[in-house]
Amino acid sequence: MSLTTQSLSNKVQKLATQVGNTPIRKLWLTPQRFIYMKEEGKNPAGSIKDRPALNMLLHAILNGEVTQGTVIAESTSGNTGIGLAWVCHELGLEYHNYSPSSLSGQKRDILADFGAHLFFSEGGTDDATKMLKAKIEEDPNFYFWVSQFTNDNNWRAHLDHTAPEVLRQVPHVQEVWVAFGSGGTSTGFAHALKNTGVKLQVVQNTLLREQRVEGMRNLAWISKPPIADLDAIGQDNMYNTDPETLIDLAERIYQYNDGFIVGPTTAAVITQAERSQAKDLVVVSADNGSRYLDWAKQISGAVELAAPADEPLELLV
Numbered sequence: 001m002s003l004t005t006q007s008l009s010n011k012v013q014k015l016a017t018q019v020g021n022t023p024i025r026k027l028w029l030t031p032q033r034f035i036y037m038k039e040e041g042k043n044p045a046g047s048i049k050d051r052p053a054l055n056m057l058l059h060a061i062l063n064g065e066v067t068q069g070t071v072i073a074e075s076t077s078g079n080t081g082i083g084l085a086w087v088c089h090e091l092g093l094e095y096h097n098y099s100p101s102s103l104s105g106q107k108r109d110i111l112a113d114f115g116a117h118l119f120f121s122e123g124g125t126d127d128a129t130k131m132l133k134a135k136i137e138e139d140p141n142f143y144f145w146v147s148q149f150t151n152d153n154n155w156r157a158h159l160d161h162t163a164p165e166v167l168r169q170v171p172h173v174q175e176v177w178v179a180f181g182s183g184g185t186s187t188g189f190a191h192a193l194k195n196t197g198v199k200l201q202v203v204q205n206t207l208l209r210e211q212r213v214e215g216m217r218n219l220a221w222i223s224k225p226p227i228a229d230l231d232a233i234g235q236d237n238m239y240n241t242d243p244e245t246l247i248d249l250a251e252r253i254y255q256y257n258d259g260f261i262v263g264p265t266t267a268a269v270i271t272q273a274e275r276s277q278a279k280d281l282v283v284v285s286a287d288n289g290s291r292y293l294d295w296a297k298q299i300s301g302a303v304e305l306a307a308p309a310d311e312p313l314e315l316l317v
């Protein structure tokens with residue numbers, strides 16, 4: 001290993017001490033009923049995606065694919081880009097983010113604060129990917145394309161870290177509920193929960209693409225992401241988000257939890273988790289509502305806070 005690779009790998013391993021080990025909170029759905037929520041919004045750049053971002057770059061550095069001069073690139077309209085921008089900023093690497101021009105102003109600002117170079121395509125994320133591929137073909141040795149949909153170090157971050165943390169923090173857990181996007185979280189948990197007796201439950205986006213929630217996908221309207229292991233996840237424990245109950249649920253959570261605003265994908269997962277009969281269930285919350293200004297305004301503007309529940313938000317670390 002060259003000296004510069006050694007120094008990059010030391011830096012990235014140091015960063016790993018700042019990612020993960022997120023808290024679990026009791027989240028009240030009614031004054032009588034709570035679920036456990038793993039609060040991934042507490043990661044340094046604000047979402048669960050900091051974990052795969054770090055893990056994908058860590059392995060690329062260790063196997064020599066990324067050196068100090070490499071430009072890191074990804075096509076994403078969301079949290080993965082922010083996680084990568086943060087890691088690259090900390091490591092002194094250049095990061096190029098390709099996204100649709102619909103990317104929110106808030107996310108543009110966060111990416112820019114981390115020094116990301118922003119490139120925009122017409123159309124959706126697929127068009128941004130095409131644009132990035134064309135760029136890479138011009139100069140293949142210049143870029144490392146992170147490619148979260150095909151990179152096994154995406155789901156392995158959850159196998160090695162997120163899932164073991166949940167099992168340690170809530171030893172009596174019966175079900176774990178996660179969202180489906182790239183399939184990273186669900187595939188990692190599926191492998192980690194095998195033979196533990198803990199059931200994995202996975203929530204996809206709504207079937208109605210026009211009402212979709214940012215960050216999630218539905219296999220009815222996309223082809224299977226290559227890393228998503230549907231045999232390991234199981235098909236009979238995949239549910240669709242109910243868009244009709246989404247806002248009401250987020251408002252209820254705000255009301256019974258001292259004004260805590262869940263992110264849209266967390267609300268989407270809870271539209272289904274709430275129907276479970278399991279006594280102890282954990283919802284893996286990918287990020288907090290503060291990342292979505294319009295959503296947060298809508299929820300906090302709509303409801304009065306109720307008196308705090310008997311037990312306040314409790315942190316289990």
Ligand SMILES: Cc1ncc(COP(=O)(O)O)c(C=O)c1O
Pocket residue numbers: 047049078079080179180181182183184185186214215216263265286287
């Ligand atoms: C807010 C949010 N929730 C859920 C997910 C889905 O996670 P995964 O890609 O691990 O399936 C993502 C992915 O980008 C996300 O940004």
